[in-house]
Amino acid sequence: MLVTGTEDLLAERAVDRLVALARERDPQIELTRVDAAAYGAGELMLATSPSLFGEDKVVVVEGVEKATDDLILEATDYVASPQPDVVLVLRHGGGQRGKRLLDAVRAAKHPVAACEPIKRDADKAAFVTQELRRAGRRMEARAVRSLVDAVGSDLRELAAACSQLVADTTGVIGVEVVERYYGGRIEATGFRVADAAVDGAAGEAVALLRHAFATGVDPVPMVAALAARLRVLAKVSAVRGRGPGAERELGLAPWQVDRSRKELQRWTPEALAAAITAVAQADAEVKGASRDPKFAVERAVLRIAGAVRS
Known part of the structure; x- marks a missing residue:
């Protein structure tokens, strides 16, 4: 699975979700994290090779946009013929470095999760609504707009604001609640x-x-x-x-x-x-x-x- 894009919050959630799904299938699954920037020859083969007892594995390679030449070469070969009992997650944060590997992933028709920045206010409002829905809560439309106006420039900050409002309030979240928490910031924008x-x-x-x-x-x-x-x-x-x-x-x-x-x-x-x-x-x-x-x-x-x- 390739997780690509510059929106770190969405990418982190995508990777965490993949690991969680693997653990739902096998709570004892082996998890290995690899730093692509510090990668040494042979690490991927070691991490993905069959274990002595045949357990499934999850290998998460972080920072593919900073990968060493060895990682790009070996991962490109691997994605053409992956191990059936291994979930390999490649996290690429954007840029041209590692393009050969990304092209190989797509050519092999492996799944790709694109995590690009959310820029439009309509999409940020939808993000807030979804965050609240995940928590089993609702927010008035005007309150959503006020929250996006106040903290919508950064998605991680917007998610944190949703979490705070969910933790500190009950019922439908209205505009007066949002302005009580973030009114000063709204006025300063x-x-x-x-x-x-x-x-x-x-x-x-x-x-x-x-x-x-x-x-x-x-x-x-x-x-x-x-x-x-x-x-x-x-x-x-x-x-x-x-x-x-x-x-x-x-x-x-x-x-x-x-x-x-x-x-x-x-x-x-x-x-x-x-x-x-x-x-x-x-x-x-x-x-x-x-x-x-x-x-x-x-x-x-x-x-x-x-x-x-x-």
Whole structure:
């Protein structure tokens, strides 16, 4: 089994799940872990060779993206003719190193688990919902959105937040619970600033922005949050009137589409274009074109808020 991709949390869970399945079949199964970066010739043959008493084995090779030449050569030969009583798990964290081995795994039609980063808010929301479902709990849609806004940049942190909420609360988890635990962090992110700016609430947006800067938030991710928020508006605007099928193809969560539809009632195409231009200018300024990046972001926020029809 090849577990590939740069999302470590998903990869760790995939490997743990494979080991757990093997142990369900045989609680006494022998587990061997191999560090591909420190691999020496012959280790794989030793780890996968039949045992004296015929027990099954699980061999987990970590860090294939840093593998020695010996590991790549020997594992490539092995996957063409594997031992029937051995579960071999290859963990590759991304990059070109070991490509020959990965190609051999795929050519032999062994299973592959792709663990790539979850970037879209809709997918992060689905991840939260699944985390809660695994724990036998539910969370309101607005609460899911608030949690993703607060800690959604890192999947491991998002999973930890779900675990904390499950451990500390009972019943359906509402938005007030999420904001009680993570409200300060939500306010200190660009998402709240972007929400206020897109809503035309210039005073609130600037106050939140200055609070974020006071708590150490860098201007660059603030601009990124503004850009992401306007990008969603632009996507929904581009398919207006083409029916729900076109909206489903956007890859957005239903709440994002519904919210954008309502917000677009106060936005003209010209105003949206002007707001996007303001953010593009701020992006250049915070990356070196301005002596005062914080002022550049604040000016963009005011321009966005000012573009909204009252």
